[in-house]
Amino acid sequence: MEPKPTNLGTSLLVPSVQELAKKTLSTVPSRYVRLDQDPPIISKITSLPEVPVIDLTKLFSEDFKEFELEKLHSACKNWGFFQVINHGVSPSLVEKLKTGIREFFNLPLEEKTKFWQKTGDIEGFGQAFVVSEEQKLDWADMFYMITLPAHMRKPLFIPPTPSPI
Template structure:
């Protein structure tokens, strides 16, 4: 795929999915239909929960069990694409606060989110990152992308426009 001069730190701008979803549409716009992916295979009744791989950070940090836990982590990433981490040391109250504040961020008005909108030469901010062509299939989702580490590549220009809890 030719990137037409777009670098990896940039992205073509696309409309917000939250705004598209407010319009009276009868079908998903073609740009968001992913025919290149197989539909999900549901092998359990919808009422049962799938087994999510669980990675124990204490075991991952231990000399005695690190190799086995690292193998579990590898398989979780390769086979599932997601996992649950336990014994990570982050308090439940902090996780709940981050979840609540993230939900509140995405409930902000579009005017507020436009203050954080990505630009064509910087994929950090609100929108969709890594859009390289007008024909590219997109995920039906908006994101807020921000580099925080390493400090040397952090771009603090968005921080003043962030809601206070995110700063």
């Protein structure tokens, strides 16, 4: 069965950041420099803000639901991300997934380009949601794929190496 189109947008193809980083660069390419953002906080002080942690068991508990929902709302509104705990996914599966991701990004470029994004799509290896040649980019490569709903999955993005989890 052929996957249905995603309709999530399109993305222009950009060079691999890993490959750019291997070159001897005197400066970071301007496309990756964001002057409109505050510089990262580099400190040895341990009192830096901590990433919000959301406990899924508390979200389903009558006693803690409201408090945890407020934390979730605040994390989404103020941080844009959060850590989820007590999600039911085994730690060994999480570790295998992290190992698989690390192995994929350590493959030679020739192997990774088999999964390069296609023109006009956002799924695959590269960067998603690049809409112009002037757009500022993240100094990172990514692998974006839709996993749910299942009918939208594209089997070609499930690489044979590294071995499946």
